[in-house]
Amino acid sequence: MVAVEHLAARTPSVSVDELLKGFYPSPRFGEVSFDSYRPDPAQPSQAAAVKALQHFASSVGHPEARGLRKLFAAKKTDSRAGIYLDGGFGVGKTHLLASLWHAVPGPKAFGTFVEYTNLVGALSFRKTVDALKQYKLVCIDEFELDDPGDTVLMSRLMRELADAGVKLAATSNTLPGSLGEGRFAAVDFQREIQVLADQFEVIRIDGEDYRHRGxxxxxxxxxxxxxxxxAEVEFATAGTIAVDDFEELLEHLAGVHPSRYRQLLAGIDGVVWHRVRTITEQSVALRFVVLADRLYDKDVPILASGVPFDQLFSAEMMAGGYLKKYFRAVSRLTALAREAQVQESPK
Incomplete structure (x- = not known):
């Protein structure tokens, strides 16, 4: 029999160790590798990216050479602190970043830009640095450039980790509509991370967007x-589903730190939302984007009443500075809704 719970009644308590244990690729990238990536023969930059990442993986965990060793080793190894994958929407950057993570022995961390900023918010900047500087590799997926404050925060975090000898790898977050227009994010990324820029090798990945534009x-x-x-029909074989009034859920999320949303969804196999409405408040919308990302990571199907998901955020928000976040959330929630109603698996 299916168990029914309410997300609005859950208040997860998460330790520092539990938060850090959540920094690994989502299940949809849980077993990828460089071998499972299929470069497009028409796009030689894709095969070149694989080789560059394999070389970078071999450098992780090796202490930087010093003195005479540095003089003779400099020609053989790349001492750069990081590697940055720059490319359009849907060319496999996350697949490659997760493949790098899998190829490197631990300790290591993999998370989105938002997850790292949320980690700082939960622990404090100094405690986050102290925790992550023990790692050999930190992977940052979907590096975002739409919030100056968060970008400065991440730049500082990356600088301190690089100074501690941690290797860094990041991907860009490029809007689908920009694909094919030459508007990649490498220049912006290098400008925003300032003093770290020359320590990053930029790998551009060209290719066709395999997902729909718009x-x-x-x-x-x-x-x-x-x-x-x-819900009884669609989730007949589910273990536990979460049924919530959408307004109550929004109010509850305000009292749960976004770093705990992964734990908020622990054990949930499907969600049901009553009376979904258009969100017009920016702070509410940004929290909900994080929940959408965690639902997508866990591949949790959604059934809902109310407005369709392409009306989830107001027109002003969909044309504003956080467009990329809202576009991503709508795309992911739509995929999960399709999975529940027409038995599609989100790509």
Missing amino acids: LPTPPEPLPDEELEAA
Whole structure:
């Protein structure tokens, strides 16, 4: 029998060790490797990126040469602190970043830009540095340039980790509509990380976007009075589902630090949301983006009533400075809604 819980009734308590243990690739990238990446023969930069990352992986964990050893080793090894994958939407950057993580022995961390900023918010900057500087490799997926404060924070964090000998790897977060226009993020990234820029090797990955441009069309929301019956059918084999009133869920998220959203969803196999509405408050929207990312990481299908997901954020937000975040959230929630209603698996 399916168990029913409410996310709005969960208040996860998470230790520092538990937070850090959550920094690994999501299940959809849990077993990828350089061998499982299929470079497009028409895009030689993709095969070149694989070779560059394999070389970088071999350098992780080796102490920097000093004195005469440095003089003779400099020609053989690349002493740069980091590598940056620059490319359009959907060319396999996360696959390659996760492959790097899998190829390197620990201790190591893999997370999105937002997860690292949330970690700093939960622990403090100094405690985050002290924890991560013990690692050999820190991977930062979807490095975001839309919030100056967070970018400065991450630049400082990366600088201190590099000074401690930690190797860094990052990917860009490029809007799908920019693909093919030559508007990649490497120049912006190098400018924003300032003194670290010359320590990063930039690897550009060209390729066709395998996903749709523009917002995907979500399935029609279900009538609210039919939602519970639909959930019984769609989630008949699920272990535990979370059923929530959307407004109550939004209010509850305000009291749970985003760094704990992964634990908030622990053990949940499907979610049901009553009366989804358009979000017009920026702070509420940004929290919800984090929840959407964690749901997508765990591949949790969604059934909902109310407005369709392409109306989840107001028109002003979809045209504002956080467009990339909201576009990503709508795309991911739509994929999860399709999975629940038409038995599609999100790509």
